[in-house]
Amino acid sequence: METILSVKGLGKAFKERQIIKDISFEVKRGEIMAILGPNGAGKSTTIRSIMGILYPDEGTVKFHQCEAGKIPRHKIGYLPEERGLYKNVKVMDMILYLAELKDYPIKKAKERALHYLKKLGLEGKEKVSVEELSKGMAQKVQFIGSIIHEPELLILDEPFSGLDPLSQDVFKNEIKELAQSGTAILLSSHQMNMVEEICDRLFMIHRGQRVIEGTMADVKNEYANFKCTIRGNNEASVLERLSNVSRVEQKGNVAVIYLNQDVVVPLWLRRLPETLSIDELSIDRISLHEIFIDIATDQHIVKEGDASYA
Amino acid sequence: MRNSFKVAKWEINRNMKNKSFLISLLVTPAMFAFFLFIPQLFGDSDSTKTVEVFIADELGVAKDVEQLVDQEQLQWNVHFTDMEEGEMRTRVIDEENTVYMAFTEKALDDGVVPVYKTEDVNEDFMYATYALEVPLRQLQLNRLDLSEEQKTAIAKGISIEQVEWRNAESGQNMPTGEYDPLKRIVPGVFAAIILFSSVMTGMMIFTSASQEKKEKVAEIILSSVTPVELMQGKIIGYFVLGITQVVVWLAIGLPIFVWKSDLPILEYLFVPELLVLVVLAVAGYLLFAAIFVAIGATVEDMTATSNFQGLVMMLPFVPLIFIAPIIGDPSGIIAKVFSFIPFTSPAVWMMRLSLLEEWPWVEIGISAVILFATIWLMMKAAGKVFKIGILMYGKNATPKEIWKWLWA
Numbered sequence: 001m002e003t004i005l006s007v008k009g010l011g012k013a014f015k016e017r018q019i020i021k022d023i024s025f026e027v028k029r030g031e032i033m034a035i036l037g038p039n040g041a042g043k044s045t046t047i048r049s050i051m052g053i054l055y056p057d058e059g060t061v062k063f064h065q066c067e068a069g070k071i072p073r074h075k076i077g078y079l080p081e082e083r084g085l086y087k088n089v090k091v092m093d094m095i096l097y098l099a100e101l102k103d104y105p106i107k108k109a110k111e112r113a114l115h116y117l118k119k120l121g122l123e124g125k126e127k128v129s130v131e132e133l134s135k136g137m138a139q140k141v142q143f144i145g146s147i148i149h150e151p152e153l154l155i156l157d158e159p160f161s162g163l164d165p166l167s168q169d170v171f172k173n174e175i176k177e178l179a180q181s182g183t184a185i186l187l188s189s190h191q192m193n194m195v196e197e198i199c200d201r202l203f204m205i206h207r208g209q210r211v212i213e214g215t216m217a218d219v220k221n222e223y224a225n226f227k228c229t230i231r232g233n234n235e236a237s238v239l240e241r242l243s244n245v246s247r248v249e250q251k252g253n254v255a256v257i258y259l260n261q262d263v264v265v266p267l268w269l270r271r272l273p274e275t276l277s278i279d280e281l282s283i284d285r286i287s288l289h290e291i292f293i294d295i296a297t298d299q300h301i302v303k304e305g306d307a308s309y310a
Numbered sequence: 311m312r313n314s315f316k317v318a319k320w321e322i323n324r325n326m327k328n329k330s331f332l333i334s335l336l337v338t339p340a341m342f343a344f345f346l347f348i349p350q351l352f353g354d355s356d357s358t359k360t361v362e363v364f365i366a367d368e369l370g371v372a373k374d375v376e377q378l379v380d381q382e383q384l385q386w387n388v389h390f391t392d393m394e395e396g397e398m399r400t401r402v403i404d405e406e407n408t409v410y411m412a413f414t415e416k417a418l419d420d421g422v423v424p425v426y427k428t429e430d431v432n433e434d435f436m437y438a439t440y441a442l443e444v445p446l447r448q449l450q451l452n453r454l455d456l457s458e459e460q461k462t463a464i465a466k467g468i469s470i471e472q473v474e475w476r477n478a479e480s481g482q483n484m485p486t487g488e489y490d491p492l493k494r495i496v497p498g499v500f501a502a503i504i505l506f507s508s509v510m511t512g513m514m515i516f517t518s519a520s521q522e523k524k525e526k527v528a529e530i531i532l533s534s535v536t537p538v539e540l541m542q543g544k545i546i547g548y549f550v551l552g553i554t555q556v557v558v559w560l561a562i563g564l565p566i567f568v569w570k571s572d573l574p575i576l577e578y579l580f581v582p583e584l585l586v587l588v589v590l591a592v593a594g595y596l597l598f599a600a601i602f603v604a605i606g607a608t609v610e611d612m613t614a615t616s617n618f619q620g621l622v623m624m625l626p627f628v629p630l631i632f633i634a635p636i637i638g639d640p641s642g643i644i645a646k647v648f649s650f651i652p653f654t655s656p657a658v659w660m661m662r663l664s665l666l667e668e669w670p671w672v673e674i675g676i677s678a679v680i681l682f683a684t685i686w687l688m689m690k691a692a693g694k695v696f697k698i699g700i701l702m703y704g705k706n707a708t709p710k711e712i713w714k715w716l717w718a
Binding site for chain 1: 313320323324327328521525526527529530531532533534535701
């Protein structure tokens with residue numbers, strides 16, 4: 001796949017504090033790439049550096065098919081985290097202005113705007129004043145504004161935040177379709193379930209540094225091991241002595257036992273000692289969500305900087 | 311630059327479709343007209359009321375008085391009576407809209423004519439009575455038994471006057487009567503309207519930049535244009551709006567003015583000097599627009615605007631403080647000093663040039679250089695402040711922060 005954007009060794013500090021450090025990744029045509037991380041991890045700083053809204057202290061941002069150092073603004077669609085619309089204008093005027101700024105033909109923009117308004121459930125709203133829109137509707141209009149000019153690269157900073165589950169699904173499908181039609185998409189989010197569903201690759205940052213990077217499948221293989229949750233009155237030390245256990249978390253009478261990567265689940269279950277007190281038992285895989293929480297709270301599934309995976 | 315024009319076009323369209331802008335566009339001249347004509351209406355109603363004037367004419371000046379009342383078109387209903395002064399004093403207490411005057415021998419001797427007027431009679435009435443002093447004075451002189459020469463000498467009085475000698479030598483001296491102050495004032499007022507209007511729309515730039523920040527549109531827009539393009543677009547857009555405002559005002563105002571007054575306004579207006587004044591107005595706009603757009607980008611919550619931002623917004627009004635000394639002496643030290651300070655120079659020059667018969671071109675030139683250099687610097691500085699300020703969310707910037715951005 002053709003690479004659209006390469007970021008190399010990006011670093012930025014505000015005053016003494018290092019916000020991001022040595023961030024490198026690529027975004028390819030037709031691919032959805034996610035930047036993940038807890039609040040304040042440096043996602044937006046990374047994206048703003050790409051957009052030329054912030055100037056990184058070090059590192060390079062290269063848009064392929066464009067001379068070095070230049071940002072092909074009319075080929076990029078951008079939905080920032082801090083987003084809004086002019087209040088006292090009509091929806092269509094707002095969208096057409098954004099299209100005009102991107103040098104996109106007005107007539108075509110109008111057709112596309114109507115098409116997308118209909119698709120996102122805003123049919124007939126084109127003449128409504130922006131201030132009459134609900135937050136979710138406004139976000140849809142902003143989304144349309146960011147894709148109206150058929151960008152080659154679409155950068156979405158927290159596209160799902162503030163949306164109800166229904167609208168989240170609409171956005172999710174739309175993003176997927178855009179990727180299928182060849183748009184390179186870079187999105188940031190901390191909604192792991194969404195990311196898990198639609199992203200091809202992910203890049204997780206914590207405290208401004210890369211912690212996990214790779215395709216969704218690889219990351220899951222690597223980090224999404226099995227875990228066993230047992231409700232019952234058991235000593236932690238007993239559980240820790242079981243085979244293939246990497247770690248035990250106990251809260252009251254609920255214990256979560258994290259298992260090694262090479263565990264064979266039926267075998268492991270059969271070998272559980274009969275003395276264990278079990279009111280409930282469940283076995284499932286660690287979700288991306290848990291990996292995320294784990295990293296954000298500095299636990300042990302992944303160590304910072306220990307991301308040899310790529 | 312092309313992007314700047316797109317932004318400008320957007321700002322123009324957006325405001326032109328905005329009801330509050332349209333209303334202010336039409337209401338402002340209406341307000342001016344209102345304040346211009348309403349006092350006249352009230353004034354008229356007061357002065358049209360005819361005052362009953364009773365005169366005890368012991369001196370036999372009735373004829374002269376009637377003639378004067380006719381000549382000056384005074385709204386007096388004159389009655390001649392034989393009333394005593396004492397009676398006047400008692401009658402004036404209960405009556406309305408009435409004045410008693412005693413032209414008595416005693417008054418002539420004392421040189422003071424007593425007037426009793428009821429409370430509701432306007433103070434202006436007393437100004438009108440000055441006209442009566444002339445025939446009384448004449449009578450007084452006549453009684454003195456003087457020769458005609460002596461009378462004329464006394465009646466003429468004496469005055470001390472300055473003589474204009476500069477132009478007298480060159481022989482191009484314009485007879486003083488022919489110099490018409492309106493010749494300068496009309497273009498000056500025109501330029502002042504442009505400056506006023508554009509400073510007002512300049513205030514809208516402030517709001518626009520601040521809103522852009524508050525409504526968080528800035529980052530979306532900045533993914534398509536650079537901050538400087540956005541800023542320039544706003545400055546250009548609001549300039550066009552300001553000019554539109556002037557055009558609308560004049561389109562409404564000029565015909566009314568030409569109709570209401572007999573002055574040849576248009577003849578006075580379209581003179582070459584107007585060009586200089588318009589350039590000054592435009593310069594004033596550019597200067598304040600640069601400042602306002604930058605300050606607007608530092609303010610998110612207008613109710614929490616700090617003193618600093620508020621003070622900066624007052625800058626265009628500083629010349630108003632010095633309006634009296636400048637008009638009093640358009641070539642004085644205060645007028646000169648403020649002509650060279652960029653923030654006050656456009657307005658101060660407008661006042662001075664409207665009053666000065668001979669324009670000090672060297673001073674104009676020097677101050678224009680200072681002004682345009684300042685505009686250039688301010689634009690640069692505004693670009694820096696705007697670039698950082700517009701994307702800073704959540705709080706207003708402090709002067710210290712703004713100072714730091716300038717050198718970033």
